[in-house]
Amino acid sequence: MTRLGTTVDPRAPEYAQARTAALERLTALGAELAKALAGGGEKYTARHRGRGKLLARERIELLVDPDTPFLELSPLAAWGSDYPVGASLVTGIGTVEGVECLITANDPTVRGGASNPWTLKKALRANDIARENRLPCISLVESGGADLPSQKEIFIPGGALFRDITRLSAEGVPTIAVVFGNSTAGGAYVPGMSDHTVMIKDRSKVFLGGPPLVKMATGEESDDESLGGADMHARTSGLADHYALDEHDAIRQARRIVARLNHRKAHPDPPKARDPLHDPEELLGIVPPDLKTPFDPREVVARIVDGSDFDEFKPLYGTSLVTGWATLHGYPVGILANAQGVLFSAESQKAAQFIQLANQRDIPLLFLHNTTGYMVGKEYEQGGIIKHGAMMINAVSNSRVPHLSVLIGASYGAGHYGMCGRAYEPRFLFAWPSAKSAVMGPQQLAGVLSIVSRQSAAAKGQPYDEEADAGMRAFVEAQIESESLPLFLSGRLYDDGVIDPRDTRTVLGLCLSAVHNAPVEGARGGFGIFRM
Known part of the structure; x- marks a missing residue:
């Protein structure tokens, strides 16, 4: 085995400086994440609890299997906008009855769970993840529909939510809706289009138009229960497949639905893996506060892969890009990690070959970003940096194995593209608090x-x-x-979350497990023309 050593000295002043800066960034991140956890604040949380209802994350906690992790996605959505952090929706991946599922839950403490433009973007991203990775999708619904003052940004693109539900079903990906309260107007189509729908006695209200709208449209007098209550939908309309007595019973029934799905992963789980030889705690001291200062990405790799075992590919060629093979939580991965920031022609050609090899072997790829982009200048232009950079981007674009990206340092210019940035559709993309991304510095x-x-x-x-x-x-x-800072970028859903560097191995392990629900198959040919 090729076990990576380390030159990190926790007693060194530069290590202490980097660690201090990392902890300060994590403290600031924690304060912003707390805003999402707070939902609509104490007043509306107390009002919700006063009605005998569980909070969104409490519903998820009861839904997932005991003592299993829930990987929350896009928790900072809407950060820096006029809307609350979190976008009134919780999304993530959790295990239910042994099945990995994509779970969404409206937060009714934020304007009654109404959807704003960032809620829509977050929900659509969740649907993409469910489809790409063939994860059963469970919607915990309690929403009054669109936030009407922002309807111009929601109504027309919002139809994609219902399109996605039907396409998931058509592709054999199960969809389940559990209605905890209102699911009105367009939101009525979530339970209406899901494969399985659970409604709760005296709580669920599902109708295209509530009593006031019906009165205005038709002159008819009606009440919530006869118009869209759980009892009516269970006995009369047939919309409710399962009738629950309370929230706990609804969650129990949702778990039983998942247990009966006969859902199978495309690939079996690997055996238990060896931990890295080096302490993940030391990841806090590896990335310098000033991203102009280079660092060795092998120090990161050594703290996230199984047994710190890494077989490097072309170690003496194109040395500002480290490439090689490893396993992570038992799953094989090919890793591309920027070493000195700049991508030259040799690095681009090396990356393209490595990506092709991963596709031949059906091995997922992990990109660790710390790049200022492709090299510029007369010598490099004459040497073909454009066509070689294009070769790398071509390979990334047409690769068919799952891609995972983590921004650990800089991710600037076309280097962001070549390292599989958001536009190149990695299955998952996360950022460390130290990361920065823009067209250039x-x-x-x-x-x-x-x-x-x-x-x-x-x-x-x-x-x-x-x-x-x-x-x-x-x-x-x-x-x-x-x-260019992670909070700004994460708020716009340009990543799936800003994570603590010490959690990188766990987060990537959960993602690799999720992607293996779908077949992992690389491209056999099918790449565009490589300009030589």
């Missing part, structure tokens, strides 16, 4: 704008305002810095 971007402005002034024969230039550069640098 703040100083570089501000400098480019300054140069262009100077050239424009010179071309017009006008004097250049140095004071205004300094102000512009400072403003642009601050703007780009704020827009």
Whole structure:
């Protein structure tokens, strides 16, 4: 076995500095995550509990198997927007009766669980994950429908939610809806289109139009129960497949539905794996506070793969990109990790070959980002950096094995694309609090704008305002810095969550287990033309 050693010294000043910075970032992250956990706040949480109802995460906790993890996804959705952090929806992957499921739960303490534009984006991302990985989808529903003031951003694209439910069913992916309260207007189609629907006595209310709307539209007088109550849907309309007496009974029945699905993973679970030889706690001290300072990504690999065992591919060629084979929680993986930030022609060609090999062997790929992008300059342009970078991006684009991405440092420019950024549809993408991502670094971007402005002034024969230039550069640098941080990017669902570096192995293990619910099959040919 090729076991990775380590040069990390926990007593070194630079390690202590990096660890301190990491802990400060984690504290700030924790404060933002607490906002999502708080939902609508104490007032609305107390009101909800006063009605004898469980909170969204309490429902999930009862639904999943005891002592099993729940991997929450996109918890920071809507961060930095006008809407509450979390987007009034909880999504994630949990095990129910031994079956890995994609679970969504409306948070009724936030405007009654109403959906805003970020709720929609988060729900659609959850549906993508369920479809790609063939995970049964369980919806814990309690929502009054769209947040009406923002309907212009929800109504037209929102139809994709119902399209997804029917497509999941058509592809043999089970869908289950458990209705805990209101499921009105367009939301009525969630239980209406799901394979299995559970409703609760005196609690579930499912109708296209509530009594006020019916009165306005038809003049008919009606009440909630006769119009859309659980008893009516169980006895008269037939919409309710299962009739529960209370929330606990509804969750029990949902678990029994999953137990009877006869759902089987495409690949069996691997045997128990060996832990890394090196302490994952040390991941906090590996990434320097200043991302311009290089670090060896093998130190990260050594703390996340089984037994710290890593067989490197082309170790002497294209050395600013580390590639190699390992197992993670027993699952085989091919790893691509940026070493010195910049991607040259050799690294691009090496990556393309490695990705093709992974596809030949049906091995998932893990991308560990710390790149400033592809190298620029006359020498490199003449050497073919465009066609070689395109070769790498071509390979990533047309690869068919599951991809997982973790942004651990910088992820700038086209390097973000070549390392399988969000637009290249990795099955899962997470970020460390140390990560940054943008078209380029703040100083570089501000400098480019300054140069262009100077050239424009010179071309017009006008004097250049140095004071205004300094102000512009400072403003642009601050703007780009704020827009490249993990909280900003995660708020826009450009990742699936910002994670504690020490949890990386666990998170990736859960993701690898999830992707093996679907067949893992690589491309056999099928790549575009590689320009040589």
